Amino acid sequence: MKVLLDLIVGDPQADRSVPQTGMTARLTLFVSAVMAFLAVIALAVSLTTNRVASLWAEDLAESATLRLPADPVTADALLLSALDVLETTPGISSVRALSQDEQQALLEPWFGPDLPLDALPMPQLIEIVADGDGYDVDGLRARLTAQVPGAILDDHTAWREPLLGAASRVRLIGWSVILLIGATVAAMITLAAQAALAANVQVISVLRLVGAKDAYIARAFVRRFTLRAGAGAIVGVVCGALVLLVAPQGDAAGGLLLGVGFEGAEWILPLLIPLLAAIVAFFATRTAAFRRLREQT
Amino acid sequence: MIELDNVSYGYGGNALFSQVSLTLAPGSFHFLTGPSGAGKTTLLRLCYADLRAMKGKVRIFEQDAGALDRDAVAMSRRRIGVVHQDCRFLDHLSIAENIALPLTVSGRANEAAGNLQELLNWVGLAAQAHQLPPELSGGERQRAALARAVIVSPDVIIADEPTGNVDWDMSQRILSLLIELNKMGKTILIATHDLTMIRAAKSDVSARILRLSDGQILQAGAEL
Numbered sequence: 412m413k414v415l416l417d418l419i420v421g422d423p424q425a426d427r428s429v430p431q432t433g434m435t436a437r438l439t440l441f442v443s444a445v446m447a448f449l450a451v452i453a454l455a456v457s458l459t460t461n462r463v464a465s466l467w468a469e470d471l472a473e474s475a476t477l478r479l480p481a482d483p484v485t486a487d488a489l490l491l492s493a494l495d496v497l498e499t500t501p502g503i504s505s506v507r508a509l510s511q512d513e514q515q516a517l518l519e520p521w522f523g524p525d526l527p528l529d530a531l532p533m534p535q536l537i538e539i540v541a542d543g544d545g546y547d548v549d550g551l552r553a554r555l556t557a558q559v560p561g562a563i564l565d566d567h568t569a570w571r572e573p574l575l576g577a578a579s580r581v582r583l584i585g586w587s588v589i590l591l592i593g594a595t596v597a598a599m600i601t602l603a604a605q606a607a608l609a610a611n612v613q614v615i616s617v618l619r620l621v622g623a624k625d626a627y628i629a630r631a632f633v634r635r636f637t638l639r640a641g642a643g644a645i646v647g648v649v650c651g652a653l654v655l656l657v658a659p660q661g662d663a664a665g666g667l668l669l670g671v672g673f674e675g676a677e678w679i680l681p682l683l684i685p686l687l688a689a690i691v692a693f694f695a696t697r698t699a700a701f702r703r704l705r706e707q708t
Numbered sequence: 709m710i711e712l713d714n715v716s717y718g719y720g721g722n723a724l725f726s727q728v729s730l731t732l733a734p735g736s737f738h739f740l741t742g743p744s745g746a747g748k749t750t751l752l753r754l755c756y757a758d759l760r761a762m763k764g765k766v767r768i769f770e771q772d773a774g775a776l777d778r779d780a781v782a783m784s785r786r787r788i789g790v791v792h793q794d795c796r797f798l799d800h801l802s803i804a805e806n807i808a809l810p811l812t813v814s815g816r817a818n819e820a821a822g823n824l825q826e827l828l829n830w831v832g833l834a835a836q837a838h839q840l841p842p843e844l845s846g847g848e849r850q851r852a853a854l855a856r857a858v859i860v861s862p863d864v865i866i867a868d869e870p871t872g873n874v875d876w877d878m879s880q881r882i883l884s885l886l887i888e889l890n891k892m893g894k895t896i897l898i899a900t901h902d903l904t905m906i907r908a909a910k911s912d913v914s915a916r917i918l919r920l921s922d923g924q925i926l927q928a929g930a931e932l
């Protein structure tokens with residue numbers, strides 16, 4: 412904290428000993444702002460994907476469907492024994508056999524409204540909702556095979572896994588983008604610092620001749636670039652946050668692209684971006700400055 | 709204080725001088741003369757570790773200059789006041805700030821206030837304190853450089869042509885400033901072409917006069 416405060420307050424004398432360069436200052440601010448803006452968006456996409464994917468996965472994990480064979484003779488008996496098995500399974504909070512109308516509604520998008528359902532052998536569907544802890548899927552399967560021949564339990568694993576896989580890939584891409592942005596900021600600051608050092612060869616040699624240590628000279632540059640990168644990043648984060656707030660917000664669970672943004676404690680993360688930018692700038696400038704000073708007598 | 713022991717130096721392969729030895733005892737006063745291009749400035753730069761000897765040893769305050777790290781070089785510069793031939797100021801800072809620079813960079817800026825006014829009066833630059841270096845005349849710049857060299861109260865003062873740009877009166881004033889410093893116990897080394905100044909100094913101070921030419925350093929004096 413003290414180091415940070417010292418850096419922000421700085422040594423006005425040391426700072427004055429190196430002349431200001433308007434061009435590098437403005438460019439550093441600009442690039443840092445743009446990079447911070449992009450980082451905010453990448454972070455928001457990554458976090459939103461995470462949130463939406465886990466919501467979906469949770470929904471899918473909580474519900475399952477039991478399908479009974481379409482045999483008009485045994486249908487009623489099978490339904491009764493299936494309900495019996497399900498109701499005595501711990502971890503299942505509700506069980507409901509879908510009505511004819513509901514089943515018809517499910518088929519309508521595929522076959523149209525005029526489907527003569529009564530004339531067709533239809534498998535009976537039972538909707539199962541698990542409670543928070545879930546139930547023993549394999550155990551339930553075994554009991555169903557024994558007591559309800561032909562019943563098929565679909566616990567939605569087939570849907571959940573590719574969904575979670577896709578979400579984790581989006582998250583990975585998001586974090587890679589953020590890392591690349593960090594590396595770009597480091598590279599850009601290094602270039603800008605080198606330009607500033609090269610422009611001040613005479614100043615540096617005079618400071619050395621009057622007894623300045625490398626650390627003293629480096630500090631003037633380090634302070635400048637750290638503050639510029641931090642300030643630029645603040646501007647970028649504010650712009651990014653405004654864009655996210657102003658952008659149309661859909662139902663977070665529904666449309667991923669519409670709902671991009673931060674929720675609750677997640678807002679702390681974008682606030683860390685300026686700090687990170689400053690830290691990256693601090694080390695990039697310091698490294699560039701010391702290397703340069705060692706090369707110059 | 710500073711010792712050169714069989715030192716050789718040259719730029720780009722050909723030796724400028726070789727096997728040159730020189731000892732600056734505490735409180736001594738030396739003049740270094742010689743033709744232009746003989747290597748006077750080069751020799752002085754070796755004395756404040758701005759250059760490293762190619763052969764031989766340079767000792768600065770009992771330390772081997774070749775073995776000093778960068779921070780140690782900076783520390784030794786704080787004990788050596790240098791008036792450079794081309795003055796070397798920071799052109800974006802005022803004369804007062806330039807003179808106070810050695811204090812500023814060693815974290816002693818708070819000591820500058822009282823000292824600085826006194827020094828400005830001593831070198832006659834009180835009126836120019838807030839001007840920028842490029843706005844000063846050559847002689848004014850040289851006096852400012854002298855003031856900057858002495859502000860940290862160094863043990864050794866090395867002056868390269870301190871009277872190169874000034875008239876007779878002013879060179880007498882600068883010389884008497886340096887003699888005054890020597891009387892206070894400072895070790896002084898001055899490179900100069902100005903033989904009249906050396907002659908003028910002889911009555912006030914017991915100075916050794918060295919002549920650098922053809923890569924050799926010789927005790928001079930008889931011909932003056």
Ligand SMILES: Nc1ncnc2c1ncn2[C@@H]1O[C@H](COP(=O)(O)OP(=O)(O)OP(=O)(O)O)[C@@H](O)[C@H]1O
Binds near residue numbers: 724748750751
């Ligand atoms: N940085 C350098 N690179 C290459 N050659 C140099 C460099 N500095 C000086 N020289 C050469 O070394 C020689 C001695 O230079 P130096 O400045 O030491 O001479 P000097 O005795 O101080 O001369 P003057 O009386 O004109 O100031 C000159 O021939 C000069 O051209």
Ligand SMILES: [Mg+2]
Binds near residue numbers: 748749750868
């Ligand atoms: Mg010279």
